[in-house]
Amino acid sequence: MIAIVKFPGTTCEADVYKALMEAGVPTVIVKYKEFDPDKYNGVILPGGFSFGDYLRAGSIAASTETIKKVKQMAEEGKIVIGICNGFQILVESGLLKGALLPNLKLRFISKWVSLKVIRTDTVLTKGLDKKIIRMPIAHSEGRYYVDDVDYAKTNMVLQYCDENGNVSEDTNPNGSLLNIASIANEEGNVIGMMPHPERASFKLTSVDGTVDGLILLRRLGKWA
Amino acid sequence: MGLNLLPIEMDDIRKRLDREPNEIEWRVIDAVWSEHCSYKSSKIFLKSFSIDSPNVIMGIKDWQDAGAVDIGDGWAIVIKVESHNHPSAIDPFNGAATGVGGIIRDIISKGAKPIALMDMIRVGNLKIRKNVWLLKNIIAGIAAYGNSIGVPVVGGELSFDDTYNDNPLVDVAAIGIVRKDKIKPSIVDKAGLKLVLAGLTGIDGLGGASFASRKLSGEDEIGAVQIADPFAGKIILDVTLEIADKVEAIKDLGGGGLAVAVTEMANGLGAIVDIEKIPLRVKNMDPADVIISETQERMLYAVEEKNVEEVCKAFEEYEYPCSVIGEITSEPIIKFRYFGKDLVSLPTNALLEPPKFLWPIKNVRKNVEEKNVDLSLESTIYTVLSHPDLVSKEWVYSQFDYEVNTSTVVKPGDANGAVVSLPNGKLLAIKADGNPDLCSEDAYECGKGIVAEAYRNLATVGARGMVAVDHLQFGDPKKPEVYYTFVEAIRGIGEATRFFNIPIVGGKVSFYNENSQGKPIKPTPLIVMAGLVQGKLLKNRVEDSSYVVLLGYTRKELGGSLLSKIFKVPSQVPKVRLQEDLLSSEVVIDAINEEKITFAKDISRGGLAASLFNIIVHGYGVEISTKSILSDTDNVVENLFSESSGRFVILTNEPEWIVEKSRSKGIVASIIGKVNKKTSILTIDNTDYDLKTIVNNYFNFLEEVIGNG
Numbered sequence: 048m049i050a051i052v053k054f055p056g057t058t059c060e061a062d063v064y065k066a067l068m069e070a071g072v073p074t075v076i077v078k079y080k081e082f083d084p085d086k087y088n089g090v091i092l093p094g095g096f097s098f099g100d101y102l103r104a105g106s107i108a109a110s111t112e113t114i115k116k117v118k119q120m121a122e123e124g125k126i127v128i129g130i131c132n133g134f135q136i137l138v139e140s141g142l143l144k145g146a147l148l149p150n151l152k153l154r155f156i157s158k159w160v161s162l163k164v165i166r167t168d169t170v171l172t173k174g175l176d177k178k179i180i181r182m183p184i185a186h187s188e189g190r191y192y193v194d195d196v197d198y199a200k201t202n203m204v205l206q207y208c209d210e211n212g213n214v215s216e217d218t219n220p221n222g223s224l225l226n227i228a229s230i231a232n233e234e235g236n237v238i239g240m241m242p243h244p245e246r247a248s249f250k251l252t253s254v255d256g257t258v259d260g261l262i263l264l265r266r267l268g269k270w271a
Numbered sequence: 272m273g274l275n276l277l278p279i280e281m282d283d284i285r286k287r288l289d290r291e292p293n294e295i296e297w298r299v300i301d302a303v304w305s306e307h308c309s310y311k312s313s314k315i316f317l318k319s320f321s322i323d324s325p326n327v328i329m330g331i332k333d334w335q336d337a338g339a340v341d342i343g344d345g346w347a348i349v350i351k352v353e354s355h356n357h358p359s360a361i362d363p364f365n366g367a368a369t370g371v372g373g374i375i376r377d378i379i380s381k382g383a384k385p386i387a388l389m390d391m392i393r394v395g396n397l398k399i400r401k402n403v404w405l406l407k408n409i410i411a412g413i414a415a416y417g418n419s420i421g422v423p424v425v426g427g428e429l430s431f432d433d434t435y436n437d438n439p440l441v442d443v444a445a446i447g448i449v450r451k452d453k454i455k456p457s458i459v460d461k462a463g464l465k466l467v468l469a470g471l472t473g474i475d476g477l478g479g480a481s482f483a484s485r486k487l488s489g490e491d492e493i494g495a496v497q498i499a500d501p502f503a504g505k506i507i508l509d510v511t512l513e514i515a516d517k518v519e520a521i522k523d524l525g526g527g528g529l530a531v532a533v534t535e536m537a538n539g540l541g542a543i544v545d546i547e548k549i550p551l552r553v554k555n556m557d558p559a560d561v562i563i564s565e566t567q568e569r570m571l572y573a574v575e576e577k578n579v580e581e582v583c584k585a586f587e588e589y590e591y592p593c594s595v596i597g598e599i600t601s602e603p604i605i606k607f608r609y610f611g612k613d614l615v616s617l618p619t620n621a622l623l624e625p626p627k628f629l630w631p632i633k634n635v636r637k638n639v640e641e642k643n644v645d646l647s648l649e650s651t652i653y654t655v656l657s658h659p660d661l662v663s664k665e666w667v668y669s670q671f672d673y674e675v676n677t678s679t680v681v682k683p684g685d686a687n688g689a690v691v692s693l694p695n696g697k698l699l700a701i702k703a704d705g706n707p708d709l710c711s712e713d714a715y716e717c718g719k720g721i722v723a724e725a726y727r728n729l730a731t732v733g734a735r736g737m738v739a740v741d742h743l744q745f746g747d748p749k750k751p752e753v754y755y756t757f758v759e760a761i762r763g764i765g766e767a768t769r770f771f772n773i774p775i776v777g778g779k780v781s782f783y784n785e786n787s788q789g790k791p792i793k794p795t796p797l798i799v800m801a802g803l804v805q806g807k808l809l810k811n812r813v814e815d816s817s818y819v820v821l822l823g824y825t826r827k828e829l830g831g832s833l834l835s836k837i838f839k840v841p842s843q844v845p846k847v848r849l850q851e852d853l854l855s856s857e858v859v860i861d862a863i864n865e866e867k868i869t870f871a872k873d874i875s876r877g878g879l880a881a882s883l884f885n886i887i888v889h890g891y892g893v894e895i896s897t898k899s900i901l902s903d904t905d906n907v908v909e910n911l912f913s914e915s916s917g918r919f920v921i922l923t924n925e926p927e928w929i930v931e932k933s934r935s936k937g938i939v940a941s942i943i944g945k946v947n948k949k950t951s952i953l954t955i956d957n958t959d960y961d962l963k964t965i966v967n968n969y970f971n972f973l974e975e976v977i978g979n980g
Contacts, residue, residue: 055589056505058421062677080588094675096419099502155414155670185418185672246674251692254682 049074049271050087054108058095059245066245070264072271084116088270089126092133094243104147104188105135114140126170126270127237131186134239143230143239145193151222157185159254160220162228162242163208169235170270171263172204179212180259182242184220189241191223191230204238205229274301280626287621295559295614302527302563303534304625306782312628312748313780316761320768320775326737328454330776336377336457336523338776340738342803344695347454349383349447352740352799354781359441363405367412367441368499372567374445375420376523379508382455382515383447386676387691388417390427390443391703391797395436397659397976405439407977414670419501420508423679424671426689428703430660434793437786442742444703444799448693455515457522458538459573462601464519466542467579469507469586469593470569472561473552503568506589511570514582520573528563532571534605534622541604541619544597558609573599632758633751639830639841644908646838649960651908655833656884656965659972661877666973686811687728687873690804698804700734705797709831713844714756714794718763723852723916725800726771727873730856733809733863736771736802741778746791748782756794764796770849773800806864813870813889818926819944821879822855822933823918827904833877834912851917854938859919862929870922878912882920887951887962888969894954895944922946
């Protein structure tokens with residue numbers, strides 16, 4: 048069973064739930080104070096504005112008891128996925144290295160992007176055939192930065208690219224280091240990603256008919 | 272005291288009370304009787320919108336916070352439109368953000384889950400730096416609030432006119448979804464219910480309702496603007512939907528604060544409120560200020576005593592204030608007490624029935640001397656198509672989280688109307704339309720025209736309009752020439768909605784929109800219409816070698832058009848022939864269901880030329896022959912830029928089918944050209960016009976003008 052944690056201000060919990068249902072992955076939405084890590088094989092921190100993103104995106108949620116429990120799960124090798132605000136919480140809490148800075152253009156950006164798949168050894172990308180996938184992003188603070196560029200190079204999972212897989216400044220929507228859209232720990236069980244796989248899980252709402260997000264989420268089935 | 276009440280109103284209340292109200296009572300009356308809250312200058316006419324329709328669950332007659340219609344399978348949609356014009360002129364970020372918060376609370380007042388927002392923004396000339404600042408912060412404010420609460424902004428309008436230089440219009444519409452049998456009223460029908468208030472009360476937005484009911488003074492009015500707290504708004508949203516089943520009535524605290532909310536909720540019964548029980552954001556707040564404060568993110572619930580604990584417990588989980596502040600009484604008097612002492616004691620009916628006004632009307636429209644249009648085709652094309660009204664609005668909508676909820680099927684910028692999926696599997700199309708240039712020429716034709724335009728826009732995705740709300744924005748109603756346009760617009764809207772059989776289930780009126788010299792804005796009524804996709808959905812796509820078919824007659828009626836505005840061409844105002852709008856829309860919907868078309872665009876702002884340009888920005892070229900246009904004029908410029916009603920441009924591979932189908936319905940259509948691969952080239956009667964720079968302008972204009980500046 049995968050838990051979807053709802054903090055006050057989380058907005059994407061129902062969308063992630065809907066997508067996991069579509070993917071056939073057993074899941075449940077849990078309020079942050081009621082979260083019991085022993086009950087689940089994995090946890091997803093969905094997008095939104097936890098605690099209003101007051102102070103700094105994800106920072107208040109990162110200091111809750113809930114996140115201590117999420118850390119414990121990560122150490123046990125269970126699945127921990129942070130999407131958008133969830134990714135911000137993961138870096139704020141130190142579960143993943145680096146920081147998510149305000150977008151270069153200093154405003155919220157919502158658009159569909161192409162993503163180059165770099166690592167295929169994470170719980171979301173294991174055995175993935177597709178080299179380029181499509182998903183929407185929607186954030187104000189998504190510019191990934193880390194001092195240790197080698198760490199970034201080794202651990203990045205997805206990079207913003209064009210439809211042919213070319214990674215360049217032109218395809219970087221927010222100014223992320225190395226066009227990084229997603230990064231994971233070495234073991235591949237803790238993943239943070241700015242793109243929203245749950246929003247690329249339904250044909251009806253997809254801009255081009257692709258459901259690449261669903262392809263990723265389906266992989267959680269065997270762990271759940 | 273700074274009251275807005277007229278001497279005649281003050282005499283009226285004295286007579287009804289048989290005494291002089293005290294100072295706090297005057298402030299309560301000022302708020303409850305403000306134009307903003309009481310509709311005293313408009314109510315008589317608004318009632319004319321009421322039509323009987325079997326779909327309507329909560330209509331204009333019910334006079335509640337929002338309207339509701341049945342969409343089948345036990346579901347209803349709730350719809351509402353609002354503006355935050357005055358606050359946005361002073362503090363654009365908070366003004367626009369609280370506009371979003373306010374409308375969302377109107378939707379949840381009905382127990383409905385908000386599923387879509389639309390924003391309709393009109394600002395002044397972007398060559399004036401202040402307008403750039405206003406626009407940038409208005410959009411940021413809407414984004415900050417809408418994104419934080421997880422409701423997608425799926426569409427809207429952005430246009431520019433000098434008339435809004437000092438007074439931008441910031442309109443927001445919202446749609447919610449609710450089980451039909453779970454719709455909550457905002458009014459009570461029995462005494463003894465406890466009044467439960469969620470949220471803290473502060474000193475922002477003092478006298479906001481009266482502030483919105485006069486023209487901007489140019490003096491320090493920041494204290495009347497409310498401050499937005501989207502995180503609190505999200506908690507209010509989540510918890511209200513969680514407890515909706517446990518309460519008898521829900522009311523948003525908006526204009527006029529508690530004074531208005533309590534009075535309207537009591538609905539002819541009475542209420543007692545103990546001010547000392549109201550949780551405050553600041554210490555030592557004047558009890559009178561508490562009554563009329565418009566602090567946001569507050570809701571009022573009427574609750575059976577046995578359910579009070581459970582209701583407040585849901586808020587406690589979020590550490591959000593929730594208190595019993597009073598109760599509904601059978602004696603029809605609204606009482607505000609402070610430690611047992613009556614500060615306000617006014618009869619409910621006196622408060623709910625302000626004097627209604629019929630102001631004098633005067634038509635100052637002059638007869639137009641028709642002139643032949645003598646403009647160079649090339650420069651006209653370039654000038655009109657570069658107009659900011661016609662550029663891509665991606666700079667705006669990319670700041671909105673329009674994908675949240677995973678239900679946005681047709682996204683902003685994709686088509687004339689937005690489409691969202693509903694829990695019963697149906698698809699709902701939504702569109703808002705206004706046309707201030709036409710309205711300033713002829714508010715009556717314009718009233719009809721905006722209803723017809725919204726109806727056509729819904730048809731372009733395969734939907735038929737089923738419900739509408741209206742927003743009427745004008746200058747000072749006491750000016751006869753302004754009030755004339757108000758009445759004319761209402762007559763036009765009323766006539767057209769009856770023709771299409773679309774009930775108007777709610778709306779809003781905003782008067783006193785004037786610039787710093789006291790000049791009223793162009794009359795700006797707008798219509799927000801929703802309808803269900805009838806079968807198949809059209810997602811626009813452009814393909815090489817498709818035929819371009821023009822549906823409907825083109826007429827030499829350029830009054831109120833973009834062409835006439837830019838080049839000051841005197842011309843007749845278009846007559847809106849509703850029959851043509853209805854028939855051509857039916858052809859489009861039929862063609863979508865028979866899968867005969869790949870692209871549909873109604874002809875409106877910028878005329879046929881702008882609709883063709885819409886095809887070209889997809890990376891193609893278009894060639895047309897103007898002789899094929901069925902029209903009452905041979906003048907090419909008139910044919911390309913007329914905005915006369917009832918027309919569509921469609922792309923199809925079976926043009927003859929469209930022509931035949933049209934004729935069978937009693938309307939005309941003609942094949943006027945083809946799509947080709949000559950990127951950015953518009954070919955008119957064998958002459959090529961290279962629109963590359965205009966296409967660049969289309970994609971980059973807003974970014975360049977506003978950018979990070």
